[in-house]
Amino acid sequence: MSAYLLKNGQIVNEGTITSGDIRIKNGRIEKIGTSISPEGNEQVIDLGGKHVFPGMIDDQVHFREPGLTHKATIASEARAAVAGGVTSFMEMPNTVPNALTQDLLSDKYHIAHENSLANYSFFMGAANDNLEEVLKTNKNNVCGIKIFMGSSTGNMLVDNTKTLETLFRSSELLIATHCEDESTVRARLELFREKYPTEDAPAFIHPLIRNEEACYLSSSMAIDLAKKSNTRLHILHISTEEELALFETGKAVKDKRITAEACVHHLWFDASSYENLGNQIKCNPAIKDARHRTAIRQALQTGAIDVIATDHAPHTWEEKQQGYWKSPSGLPLVQHPMLMLLEMSLEGVLSLTQIAEKTAHNLAECFQIQDRGYIREGYWADLAIVDLKQSHEVTKSSLQYQCAWSPLEGHTFPHSITHTFVSGHLAYANGQFDLSKKGERLLFNR
Template sequence: MSNYLLKNAKIVNEGQTIEGDIRISNGRIDKIASSISPQGNEQIMDLSGKHIFPGMIDDQVHFREPGLTHKAHIASEARAAVAGGVTSFMEMPNTVPNALSQEILADKYAIAQRSSLANYSFFMGAGNENLEEVLKTNKQDVCGIKIFMGSSTGNMLVDNTKTLENIFSKSELLIATHCEDEPTVKARTQLFHEKYPEEAPAFIHPLIRNEEACYLSSSTAIELAKKWNTRLHILHISTEEELALFETGKAAKEKRITSEVCVHHLWFDAADYEKLGNQIKCNPAIKDSRHKNALRKALQTGSLDIIATDHAPHTWEEKQQGYWKSPSGLPLVQHPLLMLFDLEKEGVLSLEQIAEKTAHTVADIFQIQDRGYIREGYWADLAIVDFDSPQKVEKSNLHYQCQWSPMEGYTFGASIAHTFVSGHLAYSQGKFNESQLGKRLLFQRN
């Protein structure tokens, strides 16, 4: 492995931005100082004018392997992630077959070990009838348990009250939930199907999967977590109403119940269905601007702890079907940091808060070992950003296997110049180096 000396960078880390150098030795950060002299045969990179961020840890992606590889592979989506400064990901269990057994979970880790350019972890899936398998999950090398408390892509709904009580009361691992109330969604789906039996406009999606569906389900999850003192993390918060359910003014690592918001719920709102239609159909739905604005403000209060992507690729042909047939989900893992940097220009959040919400708090909440911060002794997971080099999103520079993005044609104000994954220069100036792959995430849990 090559060793590196990164010179003259602006280092964004732990609430401040400082100018200095970073030495990388044997994959880890060996030294951080205002000036470091070269030694040995290390490669020197002059990063004058560029910023170094801790690599983003995306706690919610769908990379579709095994079973749905016409949409994506772990290898293809991990490359896209690394091109976007995302150095680690946590992938969801609604692949085919669903990751409902330790054997299937192990198979996914094996695929990543031989193909993922980014660091990786995989959620163990909970179903209505696999409690015994769920409770076997190793808390030192698996990120958590995923429960779909509302049906979404993959048919993994857990709606058995006794099962939910058992998982919440017995799991020692963090439980991550998709929260949408199933009876509400079913009733409203029937209502709108009667109104639009054949062709339906995409703007009905947030009317079907509405605020009430989200709030009812999130409230239920939180009640269960409080009852059993469960470590709960609610994914992709999309409504203003849900924000009142979470604590503010407390560090994420001190909370038993934490939350996540996704970049698309911060970026898009219901007005965008007119132009993008099913491209932005996702669960939970992108709703009207009231919610987007409330979510943005909540990044300041601390009621939202993590920013993620919920990257969920489908083929262009699948998304071009009519509303009732088009699957939910959109590909985003190549551009979350660039989206957030543009939001920083709008005053939504600071560069230091971007580092906090995409890396620091993810590491704290999931108790990830030696990652998420730019610290001596930690793995060198780094995103090097050029704020003087705008990037236009075009098909030619997309690395998703599905080869489309709702951001096509948009020009970001910055670009990712280089990405280090576990000390390996995995991406540099548009080119990948796959001579070394990512590592399995490990967790420091009692």
């Protein structure tokens, strides 16, 4: 593996921004200093004052493989992630077939080992009838258990109360939940189908169907179950102001048993965006009124929200162009989360050091990831190099997604990702990929 010396960077790490150099050797950060001299055959890269962030760890993506490869593949979406400074991902089990057995979970790891440019982990899926398989999951090399407490692909809805109680009581792993109360959603779905029976129903009804009550009821239930059994619970994609009151503030992530995630689209868009983007931003849980976006942004400061993810969920353009009732939920985002957050930093939503905290440091603590999430000597060199002075326009030709579209098309970000190191490998540099080395499987200190 090539050795590198990064010179003259602004290192964003653990609450500070410092000028310095970084030596990368054997995939890891060997040395951090103010003036490191080159040695041997290492490649010297003068960053010229560019900012060095720990690579983003995205704890919620849908890369669609196996079974849905007309939408995306692990290879295509991992490339998109790396182009956006995302060096590690955790992928969801609602592929086809659903990852509900250890053999099916193992198949996904094999695909990633052969094809993923980014580091990877995969959630084991829970259903109403696979408890025995779930409890076989290795806590040291699998990120967690995923429970859909709201409808999803195939046999993934877990709505049996006894099953939920047993899962929460028995799991040694982190449990990640999608929380929307199914009975509330179904009742409101019926109501709005009567009101808007034709396929050209407006997309703005989506947050009225999958409303605040549905989210709050389900998140409350998950937290009650977790507290009863002292389960390590992580609630995904918080989308309402009401839910924020359920979470602790002013406490370090490593000291919490219950943590919360926000997604970039709930921080970026609000319900007014349906007018221009329609079903492009249809997702579950829904993007809601502006008050929710404001509250979630504020929760990043209070600590009620611990981490930021994408919930990257691509569909083909043709699928998304169907009428509201047929158009699937989900949007592609994994190529631009860092740029979205960096632009939000100009609005005062987050500081640069808080971006590193919410996209890397806290992920490492939340999931107990081994030797990642920080820029530290001895840690894997997962790094995103950002040029704050170079803009980036989102064009169709710049997209790496297999689906080849984005709701951000036409937007120009004031910053750009110039280089991405994945486990010490320079996987992306100035628009070019080096596919000669694949990412590593994430390991966990549990």
